[in-house]
Amino acid sequence: MSADPYVLRVNGRDHEVPDAHLGESLLWVLRERLGLPGSKNACEEGECGSCSVQVDGELVCSCLVLAASAVGREVITIEGLAPDGELADVQRAFVEAGAVQCGFCTPGLLMAVDTLLDADPSPDELTVREAISGNLCRCTGYGRILAAVEIAADLRREAS
Amino acid sequence: MTIARTLDDACAALAEHPQARLLAGGTDLMVGVNRGQVGLDHVVVLDRVDELRAWHRTGDDLLLGAGLTYADLGRGDLPGLLPALAQAARTVGSPQIRNAGTLGGNLATASPAGDTLPVLAALDATVLLRSATGSRELPLAGFVTGVKQNALEPDELIEAVRVPVLDGPQEFLKVGTRNAMVISVVSLALVVDRGGRGVRVGLGSVAPVPLRAAEAEAHLADHVGWDDGSPPAPDAVDRFVELVAGAARPIDDHRGSADYRRHAVGVLARRALHRAFPGGDR
Numbered sequence: 001m002s003a004d005p006y007v008l009r010v011n012g013r014d015h016e017v018p019d020a021h022l023g024e025s026l027l028w029v030l031r032e033r034l035g036l037p038g039s040k041n042a043c044e045e046g047e048c049g050s051c052s053v054q055v056d057g058e059l060v061c062s063c064l065v066l067a068a069s070a071v072g073r074e075v076i077t078i079e080g081l082a083p084d085g086e087l088a089d090v091q092r093a094f095v096e097a098g099a100v101q102c103g104f105c106t107p108g109l110l111m112a113v114d115t116l117l118d119a120d121p122s123p124d125e126l127t128v129r130e131a132i133s134g135n136l137c138r139c140t141g142y143g144r145i146l147a148a149v150e151i152a153a154d155l156r157r158e159a160s
Numbered sequence: 161m162t163i164a165r166t167l168d169d170a171c172a173a174l175a176e177h178p179q180a181r182l183l184a185g186g187t188d189l190m191v192g193v194n195r196g197q198v199g200l201d202h203v204v205v206l207d208r209v210d211e212l213r214a215w216h217r218t219g220d221d222l223l224l225g226a227g228l229t230y231a232d233l234g235r236g237d238l239p240g241l242l243p244a245l246a247q248a249a250r251t252v253g254s255p256q257i258r259n260a261g262t263l264g265g266n267l268a269t270a271s272p273a274g275d276t277l278p279v280l281a282a283l284d285a286t287v288l289l290r291s292a293t294g295s296r297e298l299p300l301a302g303f304v305t306g307v308k309q310n311a312l313e314p315d316e317l318i319e320a321v322r323v324p325v326l327d328g329p330q331e332f333l334k335v336g337t338r339n340a341m342v343i344s345v346v347s348l349a350l351v352v353d354r355g356g357r358g359v360r361v362g363l364g365s366v367a368p369v370p371l372r373a374a375e376a377e378a379h380l381a382d383h384v385g386w387d388d389g390s391p392p393a394p395d396a397v398d399r400f401v402e403l404v405a406g407a408a409r410p411i412d413d414h415r416g417s418a419d420y421r422r423h424a425v426g427v428l429a430r431r432a433l434h435r436a437f438p439g440g441d442r
Contacts, residue, residue: 003161022161023193023200044194046187046257047341058259064190065260066183068161069205112255133340134254 003068010034011080017067026065027051030077038078038107049135052108053077059115061134078107081114089159090114093152094145101139109135113149117156123149163205167212167290170204170317175292177202178314184212184227185260187253188269204317212264212319217241220325223288226264226318231255233263233276242323244282244330244349248275251334254341264318267303270310270369277304277370279332279349281362283323290319297322300370307368328352331432334364335424345416346424348404350432357386359436361429366408366421376403376429384437391437397430404429 003022008015008029015034025044030036030053039062040050046061053062054076062077081088087095090110100106109132116123116131123131128149137145162180164170174180180202183189192198206212212227215238222241224233230249232238239246252258252266252275266274267287280300287303289296292315303311312318330351336342347364359380361373383396392400410421 022203023198025190025194045191046253049254049256052256059256060260061187061256063194064186064257066186066190066193066203066205069163069183069186069203069207071163115255130340131255134256 006068006071008034008067008070008075009073010036010075011077011083012074020067022066022068024067025063026053026055026067026070026075027062029067030062030075036077036079040104040107042104046134047136048105048108049112049132050105050108052111052135054111054115057115057118059112076111078110081110088114089155090117090148090152093148093155096151097144097148099140099144099148101137105135105137105139109137109145113152116149117153121157121160122153161203161205164209167209167317167319168292170206170209171290171292171315173202173204174315174317177204180204182206182268182317184262184265184268185229185257187257187261188265206264206317217325222323222325224263224321224323226262226267226320228263230258230261230263234258241325242279242283242330244279244332244351245276245323247330247332248279248334248347248349251275251332251336251339251342251344257341263321267318267321268310268312270304270306270308272307272368272370273344273347273365274370275332275334275344275347275364278347278362278364279330279351280321280323281370281372282349282351282360283326283362284360286322287318288320288322289313289316291315291317295319304369326351326353326355328354329436331435333428333432335428343415346408346410346421346428348425348428348432350429350436352436354386357381357384359384359433361404361407361432363404363408363425366410366425371407371409373404373407373429376400376407379403380433389437391439392433397433400433401426401430 005018042048051062162173212225230252233249334344334347349362363371383392405426410418
C-alpha cells in the first residue's frame with residue numbers, strides 16, 4: 001500500500017519522500033530514495049548493525065524503523081557525521097588504527113562509537129565491547145576497532 | 161498510518177481500522193515486513209504515546225507502560241525495584257535493539273524465547289489491555305496463549321503490565337550461544353518474596369508458553385531459613401533442581417535438544433538459587 005507523501009529530517013535537512021510504499025524501512029528510503037547509501041543493507045533483521053543510525057540521538061537499526069513513522073524525528077546517518085567533508089574524530093581514529101578492512105561494517109560501527117562517546121567520554125573496555133555488540137565485523141577480529149575507539153575517545157576529550 | 165499521541169488516539173484508530181498493525185519498537189514487526197511476510201494496510205504507531213512509556217508505583221505494585229523499551233527497564237530506579245526484569249532486558253539483542261524494542265512488544269510477540277516473559281511469570285504479572293470500548297486485566301497465563309499467540313482482540317492494545325515490588329533478591333539467567341544478540345536456548349527467573357516466605361521460578365524457552373515451576377517452589381519454601389536468611393541444605397537444593405528440570409516441557413529444535421534444555425534449566429536453577437542465598441552448597 002502506498003504511503004501519503006511525507007518529510008524526513010535527515011542530517012539537519014528536510015527531505016521530501018513523495019511516492020514511497022507504506023512498508024518501506026528507513027534504511028531503504030535513505031539508500032534508495034534519498035541517495036544516502038552510507039548506511040549498509042545486509043541482514044534486514046537487526047542482527048548485523050551495518051545500518052545503524054541515530055534517531056533523536058538514540059542508536060537504532062534503520063532497517064527496523066518504518067520510514068513513515070520517523071516523520072518529525074531527527075535522523076543522523078553516517079553522511080551526517082562529517083557534513084563539511086572533513087573526517088569526524090571517530091573516522092580519523094578508525095583510519096589511524098587500521099580498523100577498516102572491507103569497510104562494510106564501518107559506517108554502522110562509527111555510528112555506534114559516536115553514540116557511545118557522546119554518552120561516556122571515557123568508556124572502559126567492557127563498556128566499549130557492549131556498545132559495539134550489535135555491530136558485526138567479519139574481517140578485523142575487533143582488535144583494531146577497540147584500539148580505534150580508544151583513539152577516538154582521546155581525540156574527543158582533547159577537543160572538548 | 162496513524163501516529164498516535166495519546167492512548168485514546170491509538171484506541172480510536174484501532175476501532176476504525178481493526179485490520180491495522182500496531183507498531184511499537186518495530187524489532188519484530190519490521191523483520192516480517194522486510195521479508196515480505198507481513199503486509200501493511202494500516203499501521204498505528206505507538207512510540208510517541210507518552211503514557212505508554214511511563215511507569216508508576218501504586219501501593220506495592222508497579223504499573224509499567226507497555227512502551228517502555230528494554231533500555232528504559234535498565235535505567236533510573238527500575239533496576240532496584242525489579243532487578244530480574246532489568247537483567248532480562250539487558251540480555252536482549254544489542255544496544256540498537258534495546259533502544260527500540262518494548263516490554264509490550266515482547267508480550268505481544270509472545271515468543272517462547274521472549275526474555276522478559278519468565279520474569280513476568282515469576283512475578284505473577286498481569287497485563288492491562290485497552291480498547292475504545294473499555295479495558296481488562298489478564299494474568300500472564302491468560303494473555304500468552306500459545307507459541308506467538310496472545311489474547312489481544314483486533315481492537316485492543318497492551319496498555320501496561322502490573323507487577324509487585326517484592327522484598328528479596330532476584331535473578332535472571334539465560335543460556336545462548338554468546339552474550340549479545342542471542343535468542344535464549346533456556347532462560348530462568350528466580351524471585352524471592354521474603355514477605356510471603358516464598359521463592360518463585362519462571363522458565364522460558366522450555367515450553368510453548370512461559371512456565372512456573374510450582375512444585376519446585378513449594379518444596380523450597382519449606383527449606384529456606386526465612387528468619388535468618390540461611391540457604392537450603394544441599395539435598396534440598398538437589399531436589400529443587402530436579403523439580404525445576406522436571407517442570408520443563410522442552411522440544412528438540414535447531415537451538416538445542418530437549419535433553420540439553422532440561423539439563424541446562426537445572427543448572428540455571430542451581431546457580432540462581434546460590435546467588436539468591438549465598439553461602440550454601442552449590
